Amino acid sequence: MPNLEHPAYPAAKLLQLESLVPCREAQVSMLLSLFGERHQFSFPSIFIYGHTSSGKTYVMQTLLNTLQLPHVFVNCVEHFTSRLLLEEILIQLQSCSSETGQTSHVPFGTFNDFVRLFKEAIASRELQDQTLYVVLDRAEQLREMEANILPAFLRLQELTDRNVTVVLLSEIVWELFRPNTGCFEPFTMYFPDYSIGHLQKILSQNHPPEYSADFYCAYINILLGVFYMVCRDLKELQHLAVLNFSKYCEPVVRGEANERDSRKLWKNIEPHLKKAMQTVYLREISSSQWERLQCEDGEPGQLKGLSAHTHVELPYYSKFLLIAAYLASYNPARTDKRFFLKHHGKIRKTNFMKKHEKTSNHLLGPKPFPLDRLLAILYSIVDNRVAPTANIFSQITSLVTLQLLSMVGHNDQLDGPRYKCTVSLDFIRAVAR
């Protein structure tokens, strides 16, 4: 593992940095060489991308904080309009300066104003020519904002004529960001996923002090063995490691085995991990419920997760409406006459039908149907006479709100609203009972 070396920064800090960001030394050294010395102009914009939990945000923050480089860190999801985003940058800049919180901020409309205010803010911050880093996390939201924000940020150094670098962090590749009108190409950097060795190293770092590192390493090994196939997300694995460690230590605590009895520990923990995979990982139950379960330590019994509660209670006519909607969605309109009237004629099979007989309608998904057809089918499946009251019509709308039906077509189309049924066959069967 190459040591982080850079002439501009003190070695002690670099050592500390290295200990904080294991397995990312290559990326950090690349970043450091890009940043150069504090007063040196760096590349105007850097684009870092990588999968979830590949450490982008963490590495950036640790790097900037440890080396105490002046920076502004903004999350684009939280500040979802351009105005909020730009205001946040300015506020962070102003708050770092020694003046206490200014509540009055100058309203600005365009990016031009922002540039002007930005220059003022930098000047007031006494940076002594150090590079200011503006880090935009979740940068994919920038694409949803106005079209000029992204290209402007990429050229911020040129626009403000100051020593500033914009770093964009995102999970999506650069090709999807590139605007149609072209822009300044940033320096793209890829953070590869952690391999299983890396994961092991990182997870083992967090071992609680009561137990030895080897013990914890063995535990992590087991955990990774069970979960690596389904999950490579570092955050998830950390969460799971913390949750299940107490159960793992139980035999040791109880005195049944010592730290080296791997077989016994494995037998103890394995069914537990399997159950965890089905419940906590899938977020069927909450982690506090899981911990409570572990404390009880007896027969786990019936633990009803979220997926166990699938039954939906609907009023009488609503059930019929839903069933009618399902029939309307999945039966072609030709067959209505055949199913729902007493005297139907024969349906002649045309060539078209012969070709397409084999594709089941269930595979193709629900088809939209007009309101009249729904009502016609409803009247024919309900046993007694249904009065066409306003309640029935409003039930249709409430079914749409519950997302059991969905409206297809334009909202303004008062002529004939069309709907689609969005529930599955099992659900309908359960309702029809």
Added chain:
Amino acid sequence: MQKLMGQLMNCDVGVDSLEDEDYMQVSQKRIRCSMTSLINWYESVTKKTDSETPSKTRASSCTHCQPPPVVVIFKDMESFTTKVLQDFIVISSQHIRELPLVLIFGIATSPVIIHSLLPHSVSSLLCIELFQSLSCKEHLSTVINKLLLTTQFPFKLGEKVLQVLINIFLYHDFSVQNFIKGYQLCIVEHFYSQPLSVLCCRLADAKQRINSLSHDQCENIRRLPSFRSYVEGQVSEKQIALLTTDNFLKETTQKLLEDLHVYHENYISVLRCLHVFTSSLPKHPLGKQIRELHCACLEEQVWETEEYESSLQLARMLNKSDLVTMLQQCVEIFVSSSGKEFDKTVEKLKEFLTQFQKLEEAFQEQDVSVSSQKELQKKTDLYHLQKTLLELKESRRAKKLTKFEMLRFEVVDYIDSLVRNYLVPADHKTLHEIMYFNTASVLREHLNAAPRIALHTALNNPYCYLKNQALKIDGGSISNKAPDICIVYRLHLECGRLINLVDWLEAFSTVVMAAEGQNADAASSDQVDDIIQARFIRAVSELELLGFIKPSKQKTDHVARLTWGGC
């Protein structure tokens, strides 16, 4: 998203300004809707409470060390746009350390929807616990219990009206709010349309009001059907007195109202007692919920119904422990009721209970039935077998009942007598119209609206809404003074699936010009008046807007008719 944040901020700031501390006055317009402002507000609020604790006792200060979380309730999870929800969760999870949030989601369908609304990356940020509230039917029962089956409110619903409301609840929307609104509508209708409802109040007030009734109002009382049947049942002098002297009438009314009040008290207690018995029977002949029992009792004399018979029979087969628990519950109901006549009942029931207990200690004698079984097992030929079976049947009929069974019979008979005494349907009591509201048709019109029917009535019979004497027709004929659209509508009702516009226009002009039939010259000239044509076209496009016809692609100059039947 902005609205969500804005509302949070505004209501938080609102709470802020309500608190009487000298917090910095923040102008609401300039507040930036962002998490940082929210966090700042939260910190300031919790710091305030922390600073107060040193003045209180030391013991309580440690409970304040973890500041209370802010609870956000999402009333209807399915109706939120998914992106907004996801973004909110992501944002709040990032600031969870500074602003502890607890989110409560109201889910109308099933919890699986969380998995379909939120992707794994978002739901992994949540620590989800499930809790279920009572089902809506239970809520309805609570509402009915508190509103109707209580002596607190003198206003009661008649059977038909109650059925309408319950049907709307069960069949249409499961909405307790709508039920309550319907109930409020009933109250308004009752007090609006029934002049004697001034007496529908607490007993003391009612008595005072009776004393101040005017002559007209006494006439109103005399006209009530239940009062009339009461009068017919009286001695003739009393009849004359009731029909002529107002004072005597007032005294009688007071007495009758008192009776009604007492009847209600008894009715409710006995109803609950009966419900205790019938709710645990298999197959629930009289319904599982108390509201069904209540409807059945209101409808007619419940002891004459078949379901009552079958439930009594089933009750005669109950086992001992069930019977004992039921009796104990009945005792509790009667003890807690306000009716004064139930002391004897309570004693009788307690007596039953003690007898049951004594039976436990007594020794049960074996029946003859055991010996008869042994007889059967001997080898006999067909004739002897027949004889022994017949003897067995007769002996079984004349079998001596065990003490337990006799006691059970007694209990059931006693309950039966209580029912016959007290569960008289309200229709049979005099002056019930004052308290009970029973015009279900009005309710149905308002709550279960049928827009098509209303439209049809309006177009077919414009007198109903316009109240113009000239438009009054006795069915079948079209008055030519009716509005154009009514004439056009009536004509189109007589046509088939496709309507020829030209024929329609001619028929229209014939009807319209029927009044001016004397000017036969103008009519015979084959040319239809321009004004009439314009009127026709306007009426036809109005019908198209209303959705009764639509332009047809199959034939030119034709329109397709879209509705059939009266509605």
